[in-house]
Amino acid sequence: MSPEKTRRVRRILLLAGPLAVALVAGAVWLAGGRIVSTDNAYLQSDKVAVSAEVAGPVSEVLVEQNAPVSAGQVLFRVDERPYRVAVQRAQAVLAKARTDVAATEASYREAGAKLASAKTNVQFAEREFQRQKELAEKKFISQASLDTARKALDLARQQVTAAAQDLQRIAATLGGQPGLPIDQNPSVREAQSALSQAELDLVRTQVRAPFAGLAGLPPKVGQYLNPGTAAMAVVADEHPWVEANFNETDLTYVAPGQRATVKVDTYPGREWHGTVQSVSPATGAQFSILPPQNATGNWVKVVQRIPVRIALEVGPEDPQLIAGMSAEVKIDTQHERTLPWTAHASPPAKRAHPAAQQ
Numbered sequence: 001m002s003p004e005k006t007r008r009v010r011r012i013l014l015l016a017g018p019l020a021v022a023l024v025a026g027a028v029w030l031a032g033g034r035i036v037s038t039d040n041a042y043l044q045s046d047k048v049a050v051s052a053e054v055a056g057p058v059s060e061v062l063v064e065q066n067a068p069v070s071a072g073q074v075l076f077r078v079d080e081r082p083y084r085v086a087v088q089r090a091q092a093v094l095a096k097a098r099t100d101v102a103a104t105e106a107s108y109r110e111a112g113a114k115l116a117s118a119k120t121n122v123q124f125a126e127r128e129f130q131r132q133k134e135l136a137e138k139k140f141i142s143q144a145s146l147d148t149a150r151k152a153l154d155l156a157r158q159q160v161t162a163a164a165q166d167l168q169r170i171a172a173t174l175g176g177q178p179g180l181p182i183d184q185n186p187s188v189r190e191a192q193s194a195l196s197q198a199e200l201d202l203v204r205t206q207v208r209a210p211f212a213g214l215a216g217l218p219p220k221v222g223q224y225l226n227p228g229t230a231a232m233a234v235v236a237d238e239h240p241w242v243e244a245n246f247n248e249t250d251l252t253y254v255a256p257g258q259r260a261t262v263k264v265d266t267y268p269g270r271e272w273h274g275t276v277q278s279v280s281p282a283t284g285a286q287f288s289i290l291p292p293q294n295a296t297g298n299w300v301k302v303v304q305r306i307p308v309r310i311a312l313e314v315g316p317e318d319p320q321l322i323a324g325m326s327a328e329v330k331i332d333t334q335h336e337r338t339l340p341w342t343a344h345a346s347p348p349a350k351r352a353h354p355a356a357q358q
Helices: 003-031 081-137 143-173 186-203
Strands: 035-044 047-051 056-061 074-078 206-208 213-215 230-235 241-247 259-264 272-279 305-313 326-332
Touching (some): 081 143, 081 186, 241 272, 259 305, 305 326
Antiparallel strands (some): 074 206, 259 326, 272 305
16 A cells, blocks of 8 residues: 555544544433433331330230231230220229219109199199188288298298209209200210220220231330330331432433332342332432531532332232342433434423322
8 A cells, every 4th residue: 555545544544533433422422311320229118116005014925026917917915904994994984874864864853743742832822822811801810820821832932943943953964954865964975985995995905017017026025015105017018119319410301100120239130110109309308307508608519319219010929028128220211312403302301299199
């Protein structure tokens, strides 16, 4: 090859090399941006701290740590003896309340009869006083006899007043409605309410699993529990999800409904599929006890991470997934890059409000 041809080939190679690199880089750039990924992701499951609703020592434990439990299964029992006694006491109070109301109703009927008798006495005393008055006007009897008749009339009227007041007092004891059935009396209903509460407390001595899952460390027999104090945990073994913490700069085109692939570090070589359920309304830092105050004198910009919830598709033959396992997540945003002079870039995906996503 002549020197002239050599120089010509060299010039072509010098121009073609950078051009080829530019073309490859452009192709890679156009193909990129669709998949976003992170290894800051962890498996999550529904979990609840199970606590006793009544106070007392644990009398029996019916599950072992890490054992599967079904929804409604009894996990442990609190000593029920004092609550059984409370039920018996409430039953006795209710029976006494019913007896007292029945006796009060009998007294009401008796007071009504006394009032009717007193009214009859008033009518008789009025007629007697009228006769004595007519006789006194004709000078057939003395003034003392007329005074005696007047006194008897006054006493009869006072007895009517006393009987009416006694009847009103007993009616008030019966709640102002003497004709109500015994079980609708306020005092009886109060006793019934106390009995219902005692029976509810007795039922609550059996602490049950809120849903199916795996049992955590149960309490020990004899351990004293107070209401509301966490005694053990139950972790759901169904419907796990992944909490993936993406850089805020990666979420431009991420939206609910997009497909995702998940790899769990515990099971290399296996892959799960999932769907983006929601994007957190705030960064992880905003949920901390002491969120950062960026309006300070010394400030360094730090890329924030935003949690993304991804629902997993788990089959019956898949290995067990445990909450807290590390994972790697890739989301297909379906975003395609274009050259600036050929088309406008597609707008970022719209995200539904967290309340609407539920």
